[in-house]
Amino acid sequence: MAVTLREVAKLAGVSVRTVSNVVNGFHHVAPQTRARVQEVLDRVGYQPNLMARTLRSGRSGMIALVVPEIDVPYFAELTRSIIGQAEAYGYTVVVDQTDGDAAREREVVLGGARAALFDGLILSPVSITVDDLRQRSGGPVVLLGEQIVDGGFDHIMIDNVAAAYEATTHLLGLGRRRIAAIGYPSGEWDGTTTMRAQGYLRALAEWDLEAPEDLLVSTRYLHRADGAAAARQLLALPEPPDALLCCNDLLALGALKVAHEQGLAVPEDLAIVGFDDIEDGRYSHPSLTTISPDKAQIAALAVERLMRRLRGEDAEPTEFVANYQLAVRASTVG
Numbered sequence: 001m002a003v004t005l006r007e008v009a010k011l012a013g014v015s016v017r018t019v020s021n022v023v024n025g026f027h028h029v030a031p032q033t034r035a036r037v038q039e040v041l042d043r044v045g046y047q048p049n050l051m052a053r054t055l056r057s058g059r060s061g062m063i064a065l066v067v068p069e070i071d072v073p074y075f076a077e078l079t080r081s082i083i084g085q086a087e088a089y090g091y092t093v094v095v096d097q098t099d100g101d102a103a104r105e106r107e108v109v110l111g112g113a114r115a116a117l118f119d120g121l122i123l124s125p126v127s128i129t130v131d132d133l134r135q136r137s138g139g140p141v142v143l144l145g146e147q148i149v150d151g152g153f154d155h156i157m158i159d160n161v162a163a164a165y166e167a168t169t170h171l172l173g174l175g176r177r178r179i180a181a182i183g184y185p186s187g188e189w190d191g192t193t194t195m196r197a198q199g200y201l202r203a204l205a206e207w208d209l210e211a212p213e214d215l216l217v218s219t220r221y222l223h224r225a226d227g228a229a230a231a232r233q234l235l236a237l238p239e240p241p242d243a244l245l246c247c248n249d250l251l252a253l254g255a256l257k258v259a260h261e262q263g264l265a266v267p268e269d270l271a272i273v274g275f276d277d278i279e280d281g282r283y284s285h286p287s288l289t290t291i292s293p294d295k296a297q298i299a300a301l302a303v304e305r306l307m308r309r310l311r312g313e314d315a316e317p318t319e320f321v322a323n324y325q326l327a328v329r330a331s332t333v334g
Helices: 005-012 016-023 031-044 050-057 073-088 102-110 160-173 191-206 224-235 249-261 295-310
Strands: 062-067 092-097 120-123 141-144 154-158 179-182 243-246 271-275 289-293 319-322 324-327
Touching (some): 005 031, 062 102, 073 092, 073 295, 102 120, 120 295, 141 295, 154 160, 160 243, 160 271, 179 191, 179 224, 243 249, 295 319
Parallel strands (some): 062 092, 062 120, 154 319, 179 243, 243 271, 271 289
Antiparallel strands (some): 289 324
């Protein structure tokens, strides 16, 4: 039979309310008490009765995670971390994909009865606007990424300008001078690629270098095939680049394949840097130098902010800048 909160409380020598506070992730429990209760919960295999909790609280025990593309490795890896963080609070995560389509994003965020199924939402927007989000009448929203900044919502991001600056400076420090950018923003606003372009241009300017237009390649998507097409275009130039700064690792992996096809040695002939530190880049040949966002921290912050909102603990929206590091590997240093 299922173990009850009362039985856990008796074994741990605490009140039922204290056990409930631990199960639901409330912070006002002494660390030693929390550890003792958690040990009992783990030992007896306690599972929360989600149906009973729903009836008592009016909540579903589910949160929605909405991303542009589930099969993009960055989002897949981030999703795994978010699911693990939410489970620690007793929540189930339902994942939805929008393909970056504005109508689809609005449907998920504002979609009436469907949106009401979830107690809260973690959203990586592409096309939806701040005005759209402000029409939401459901639970709290935490934003990921850089498409909407300073929009009046809890928001988790990394400093993309600083990260791209560091990656470009790394290439400059290795003696590279014709550094191409793949995934450079087109005429339409794209928060992430625009910020990464700013960091790239800032680094070049500090070294008194300009970015020739033929080295700035926009791509329709940020997939492997787009990186491969961009690399072919760049390597066909009369004076091809000696380094590539790619807006994500998928573009970099596509470019790496083309370099191999054309008989170029990486990094001797062509150094390559990506963004996101997906697992595939660690096992490519050569392994990929990349900007590594702290995905575990991003997941933990996103879920924690959502839980605090659900408990009514914070009034003001907060912008969080998560950590990152430049993971230097063989694609730039051999």
